[in-house]
Amino acid sequence: MIHSLSSPPLGKAAVKVAAALAGVLLATAACGGGSSGGGDASGTAGLKGKTVTFVGYGKDNPWGASFNGVFVPKLESQGVKVVDLTTMDPGTAVTNFNQAISNKPDLIVAALLDTSSTVVPIKKAKQAGIPVLVFDGRPDPSVDGDVMQVLSDSEALGTAAAQNLVEGLKAQGRTSGSIIAITGTKSGFAAQDRMKGFDAELAKTPEYKVVDIQDGNWDPTLSGKIATQLFAKYGCSGIQGAYGMADYQALPIVAAAKQAGCPVGGKNGLIVTGSNCFKAGIDAIKGGTLYGTATEDPGTIAEQTADYVIRYFNQQNPPAKELVKEERVTAKNVAQFAEQCSKA
Amino acid sequence: MNVMSARPRSAAPIRRPGLVVDGVLLLAVLAAIVLALTTDRFLTVANAKAILTSASLVGIAALGLTLITIGGSAVSLAISPSVAAVGMIFLSAQSLGLIAALVLAVLCGTLITGLQGAVVGYAAANPVVLTIAASFAITGIATGVSGGSTVSPTAGGYDRLNATPGGVALSVYVLIGLALIVEWTLRRTGFGRSLYLIGENRRAARAAGLPVGRMTAVAWLGAGALFAVTAAFTAAFNTSANVNLGGTLTFDAIAAVLAGGTPISGGRGSALRTLAGAVLIAAASDILLLRGYSTGVQIMVKGVIVLVVVVTVHLRTRGSRA
């Protein structure tokens, strides 16, 4: 049954609640906007007065929040004015991109939530003569030459994950092994490129085979459910290695394996790897349940992207495409990456 | 002059839909059984455990939603954000110890959802509109407080929720226990009975002097507690929590309630039906996974199941009323 909002004696109460909610939302918005306006005089003269419109990932995404927390202050400390148009909604991102073009900034820095829907805005920016820098994931091939890029090396991340698994399985002395993979959203380049690197690396060791690949949609809960069912399908003896594309997908695999009664890690247990690190993953590597992961931490790429922008404004002509160097993380070198990976 | 009487005309066709529906239903059940039996590895103990484990988290939240739906306030669309927020609270309170963290989580969950229930009950706000607004508010506050980052557990006590006594996940025991408690509450308490009456006919309940506002608020409070239990298990399972922890839980819970045959209009339904609905959907996903269908197909089949059950329930009630 649906009740009317407008029944007379109750209207007042409803208005009060609405007002309270609106207040909360406003307060939240105010918090979000608090990070801008911190530019100081220490910046280089060449960067003073430059404006960057930032169409990045929204703050509601942990990776995005961490990236923005490094990227924006670094540019502002150099005197660059950063206009924040970040969002996690692909539709809003396109609107914001168009808005950015009409602002006529010196540079647009963008993350592409949906590669195909940003093709047109990128072309528009080119016509308007506004340079665009894309970070994290690569753009649609049709506009590949129209933008500058600082990209996560997705193939290297996939390669690192495969190396982790092979290293772990070999260390257990296994001569064969079955592997399952739960990926990020399959339609995205990030997941596709990681699988490319992962498959290529595993092809070198044909004794270890991938028996099942499922689309986990970058969703921890869904990944956990899929893992639970896969352990039921193959049994503990049917799976020796598992790849959860992000740490927050690898950890539910660990939990699912434990609940299915399968040993994890150690001499005979399941080898699990992620391929972009978070604090929870680092803790799990230290605890021995996660064999390894790879960097792709937001802090590193944020530093490099900001650096790229500064080099660009200083006319140092950075290369059109830069890949961030990704590192493989295992128990051996985890201490080295603990700090860097604990920001998200 | 037309001398025909209008009365008998309506009698005959009423029964038909009932029979047709029964037939279709029987065929569907048979098809599902055949499909299940012919699916490799479906009939194994390990697989049965897997189905129950997958059903458990959604199931507990769906039990909470069952209270809301039976009480006539349709659905809450703020389940995912509530679970995310409570999950974050649960993990960051781990340093207080598991029990204290659980209590805190349940308190917060009860408060968040109970507040919405009070507005729905006392101010007769539209629950759909209100919970959409609430979900934005909750996500906004959670993002603001956490700075958008992922919360990691501050101590290891949470891991006890991932325990598997007797080889079955703890969450499965909790689901079954809670389903029995909710079912008993609905059937055997004055609160449960009032809830059914209010859900069936809110105006009549008001005219009869039933405490419509209070009972509605209590139903939402209970729902909030159950959402919090889901949140604790989900956060413990994922070992980390951020604002996206809830994922598609809102719609999964609605699907489980509807697939159990509880009508969205309120006044009817039961906790055990919801339990069956959650297991049904988990089993269907499982069959499809075992047969190698993609996630997309699994989601679509979930939709088809819900649609079929909703239409069936609607046709059957119409038939029985004639």
Next chain:
Amino acid sequence: MSPAAEELVRVDQLTKSFGSTRAVRGASFGIAAGEIHALCGHNGAGKSTVVKMLSGQETPDSGAIRIGGGVLDLRSRQVAQRSGIALVDQELSVVPSLTVAENLMLGDQRARWLNRRRASGPRLRSLLDNVGLGHVDLDQPLSELGIGERQLIEIARALGQDARLLILDEPTATLSDVESEYVYAAVRAVAAAGCAILFVSHRLGEVLGLCDRVTVMRDGAVVATTEVADLTIDSLIVQMLGEAPHRSRKRTGGEAGKSGEVLSVGGLSVPGRVEDFSLGLRPGRVYALAGQLGSGASDVLRATAGLVPAAAGDIRVDGVVVRPGHPIAAARAGIAFVSNDRKSEGLFLDKPISWNLLATRLPSVTRWAVLDRQRWSAVLTDLVGLCGLDGGRTGDSVRSLSGGNQQKVFVGRGLGRSDARVLLLDDPTRGVDVGGRAAIHRLLRDAADRGMAVLFSSTDLEELLDLADVVVTMHKGVVVQRHDGDVAGSVLLREMTHGAAAPAEERR
């Protein structure tokens, strides 16, 4: 006006039965073009069935309806509309959020969706002028108009369907005097344009003031069709009642003054509905509010039960003030209310009889909030016996019961509360057969004998005369007269239909 010769509409020997009840028995009358023809009769006389047959909502068992000489086969309301018969219902069917023009075009089957407004502008304008709404703009939202003006829009819309016969079913029941005057003027103008009008009304004053001839029905048959010049209020009432039921009432109720008032209502007002209503109820007695639709009788009961948020006044139970507009407060104070709308505001139709009977008694059948089977079945057995229901069927849904038994459950629920001091019933025997009626009357009398005060509203003279110890008549929101002793049915009917004598209203 001379009948027969220039008759436009002829109703010939119409008969209609529902089950074993013969609702209309060979009714015949005619209406001339330009005539305003009143159809009168007490509740249950068959008026509304005749109206339904004329407007295509019911098919007659036998008999014929002719317009302009041709026999019509009115299978549906649409067919009736196309045949030139327009009905303005008791309930307004205009849409406040639309404009005047849009309302006028609602349901007009000739109009096309595209570009209707511009093409039909002049036609709509003349419709408004016809009903005296010359000052209203076509593009004005209807919500800006008063309730009387909305009624006129409704009439204008009916005219817009090129009606030859316009049926108005109690068009002024919920209107004030001033608003009613607008309707009278519009009706006269429409008649002057050559339309035949059938005017159904309970207000005898307006019937005599407005209409040309009056057809009176009683027990499904036409008593007479009379020129209005030959009628007075009293002769009209005689026609409606036949041998007036006038019997000395069994005064079974407790003698006055035995104890104080249980319920006292003082200065109760519901804006637009009831003005300054006051009444005191003593335990052990049955009180009746006699009033037609729009008299405010129903509103008094609803307001006392806390169901009218806008109500103001002093309501006390045993001297303790009950806050108006709060049903829970009223229930706690011991006021039990039985609505006239048992489907949407009374029973839980899909729930078992037992649940319905005990819906208001949950606190007394639970222990620590848990249902106590023993108390539950003990209370249930009591109630089932009290209501005279079948004890073996308490698990069946209420929907499976007949209307009379449903009403018994509803009334029984109000009775069963041991803490109930006052029982309010809004038209408790509406849609109930004769057997059920007697049973409900017994229930009410028993309740009074057990020390409750009972107040019900009704329009049924026999019920008022048989059951009530005190009858208070109401008309247009105010009390007309309180009758503590014997009273003639004709007096009650006169007061219900005409209010306190106001000779000015009787004649044009």
